[in-house]
Amino acid sequence: MEEITGLELSPRKAAYLKFILEKGRTVKTTELSSGCNVDPSTISKALNDLASAGYLNHVPYKGVSLSVKGKAYAEFLVRRHRILGLLLSHYGLSPDEACLEVSRFEAYVSKGAIDKICKAMGHPMVGVCGKIKHNECVYKS
Amino acid sequence: MEEITGLELSPRKAAYLKFILEKGRTVKTTELSSGCNVDPSTISKALNDLASAGYLNHVPYKGVSLSVKGKAYAEFLVRRHRILGLLLSHYGLSPDEACLEVSRFEAYVSKGAIDKICKAMGHPMVGVCGKIKHNECVYKS
DNA sequence: AGTTTATTTGGCTTTATACCAAATAAGCTT
DNA sequence: AAGCTTATTTGGTATAAAGCCAAATAAACT
Structure with missing residues (x-):
């Protein structure tokens, strides 16, 4: 398992990750968008970053779910x-x-x-x- | 006296202000620069911002000191x-x-x-x- | 007065965040 | 199955914070 310092994610990215954990299931861009009052395009990009960093499994146009690391x-x-x-x-x-x-x-x-x-x-x-x-x-x- | 929330200054600006307070006198750009390991031009710009916001008295090419508000x-x-x-x-x-x-x-x-x-x-x-x-x-x- | 040092300015870069508009994919509906 | 509608993504642009480099400028010192 990777060491975590707790400082690897920016405030917003961390908030998005927590939101997804709270839902406990696959989450759509729109949910994050309305739930966090942020433009869907902003969410889409953030989810991309989080997926690239290994925190999320992202199926384009389908939604995201937490990876083992992300959870x-x-x-x-x-x-x-x-x-x-x-x-x-x-x-x-x-x-x-x-x-x-x-x-x-x-x-x-x-x-x-x-x-x-x-x-x-x-x-x-x-x-x-x-x-x-x-x-x-x-x-x- | 103005209300302060404590959230008006960014981390670096706050650090610069504390540095100046600790010196307890007029401080030169070079001091901040070497003291904070930051390029003098960066310091110069930050001091400008802090002076514009009323925290510092800035005499160009001479140095900065804390205003009443800044102190x-x-x-x-x-x-x-x-x-x-x-x-x-x-x-x-x-x-x-x-x-x-x-x-x-x-x-x-x-x-x-x-x-x-x-x-x-x-x-x-x-x-x-x-x-x-x-x-x-x-x-x- | 001329050289050296300090300071400032201008230009560019990066990171984080966010918006809008346009393009694209999915999903319904007939 | 074709088309409409909605969701998602992409591309472009913007802001704020921070920083660097190089060039210009002011001050200071011989």
Whole structure:
């Protein structure tokens, strides 16, 4: 398995990947477009990039689905979002505020930092916006 | 005084402003250039932008100094950096790791969030990389 | 006054994001 | 099956942030 730093995807690309993971199935360009309020052509290009980078299986005109790598990555993205949201909620931010705040900077927080925070928090199972899965989190030590 | 969200400056511009604050005096283009490992022409343009936006007093060919607005802003930037660094250090990151990690995402964390975190932490006076000043921090409530 | 150094300007590049318009493929519908 | 409609992709263009190089310009120092 490839090492991930958590910094390989830009904010928008990460958002698209999370969107696809949440759907849990093949997703069409139009869904991403309306779901993210972005022009379909913009989505189409981003999906192309993500497929080229190995995160997605893209069948032109049909839709995209997460590759094994993409699914693992998207799961990390969701875990990162939730751990950071939970963290901020411990410092007086409401769930909504925490979620919004995190969405601005999460793309720039490394997996190394998330793993440490996660461990220090005792690998919490529930965040402020959903359950946290630790499949790809380093439990040991 | 103008409201600040903490999101008005890009990461690099913020870094330049902090550099100037740390010097505590008029700074020359060359200093920023060597201090930040960036081409002088790049610095020159950035200083121009920062001066146009009112953060700096720029005397062409002479150097830049912080305006009142710029000083207040730079102080917020330093406080943000230190509060976030301290925060991460509470979750198992070493001072160096925390500093490096924070430098990647700090530009995207709002003043509103920092003020809340600051308050929840009890307005700490010392961070992992220097003293924290709360001049512009909202103490009340 | 002339040379050297610092600074600025102009031009170009890259990355990320996004839009519009046009082309193309799929999918319905008759 | 042909055609219409909708979805998708492609091509072109734009913006913002950041940066480099080379050339022009200003300042500083002999």
